[in-house]
Amino acid sequence: MSFAAEELTSDLGFFTAVLGCAREMVAAYADNPRASSIFASQQRWLMAQAGLGLYYGGIDGEQPGLYARRFVDYVLKHEIASHNTALSFIQEMLTYRFLRYLADPPIKRLRPIEPTEAAVEHLSKWFYIHLMVLDSLDGGNRIATFVERPEIIAALQPAIAARIIANDRVRHPGETFDLFTWANSGGVVMDYLMSRIATIDPTAARMVIGPISFTEICDRFLISRTHVKRLMSKASSMGSVGWTGSPGKSHFWLSRGFIQEYWDYQTEKFAIIGAVWEEAFGAQPEPAPTEPPILTSAAL
Known part of the structure; x- marks a missing residue:
């Protein structure tokens, strides 16, 4: 079955699963920070999705295929990034070997590009984690289907x-979300903060997540202390995060509004993935009377 975003936005079971997803994304980042940096900000994540969508499905209305000029045009049309930022992203992905030029392209002047095995593996992990959450909600068999037929990602990714x-x-669920997700590595920092939520009380004005260490965040996500402090300071001035006592020496809290922005973003994203899956494979079976699966990094 698919899920309407309106249904998920107040579903505590869904948000509990989303917190597990956040923990998986943080774990995946730790396993390969360089690869995960592709998705560490909203802009880079959208550019990665756009590039793969062009390659697999021609989401600009043309035949499937990826090359720099086409990618830049698409990114500019959809106001994802500037011309120079889009070109720099392509070059960075080539440098880090997440993209490569085709060895013998049919039209050499276009210099077609394709994702490498490393890029496809990272996308597959992202897809796997999201299918696992959907399966936990309705007892579906999406994961089993994907494991048996991993090539289906090429058919589904363009529509997603x-x-x-x-x-x-999805792109702008709220001001605090935007603050984090458009900053370099801010998306994974936000996932980390949300992953620290132990229990959910949707009526509470604040959720205390315990002490946090700027040093640990900097070391884990390869970002500077100045960058983290600036990000937290801005969020604090918005009333979205703070400390229960002395800053840096007491427990840290997240506001209900910030959590709701993150929740709203996730509902829209998972509703999209669920709908695309159902259009391709039909509705999933009704929920089975069993405990939902526990998300673990070992499952990857």
Whole structure:
């Protein structure tokens, strides 16, 4: 079955699963920080989705294929990034070997590009984690299908990418979310903060997540202390985060509004993935009367 975003936005079971997803994303980042940096900010994540969507499905209305000029045009049209930022992203992905030029392209002047095995593996992990959450909600068999037929990602990713890029509630669910997710590595820092939520009380004005260490965040996510302090200071001035006592020496809290922005973003994203899956494979079976699966990094 698919899920309407309106249904998920107040579903505590869904948000509990989302927190597990956040922990998996943080764990995946720790396993390979360089690869995970592709998704560590909203802009880079959208550019990665756009590039893969062009390669697999021609989401600009043309035949499937990825080359620099086409990618830049798409990114500019959908207001994801500037011309120079889009070109720099392509070059960085080539340098780090997440993309490569085709060895013998049919039209050499276009210099077609393709994702490497490392890029496809990272996308597959991202997809696996999200399918696992959906399966936990309805007892579905998406994971089993994906494990048996991993190539289906090429058929599904373009539709997922196009709908994500077109969905304003995914791209801009709120001011604090935007603050984090448009900063370098801010997306994974936000995932980390959310992953620290132990129990959910949707009526509480604040959720205390315990002490946090700027040093640990900097070391784990390869970002500077100045960058983290600036990010937290801005969020604090917005009333979205703070300390229960002395800053840096007491427990840290997240506001209900900040958590709701993150929740709203996740509902839209998972609703998109669930709908694309159902369009391709049909509805999943009704929920089985069993405990939902526990998300673990070992499952990857």
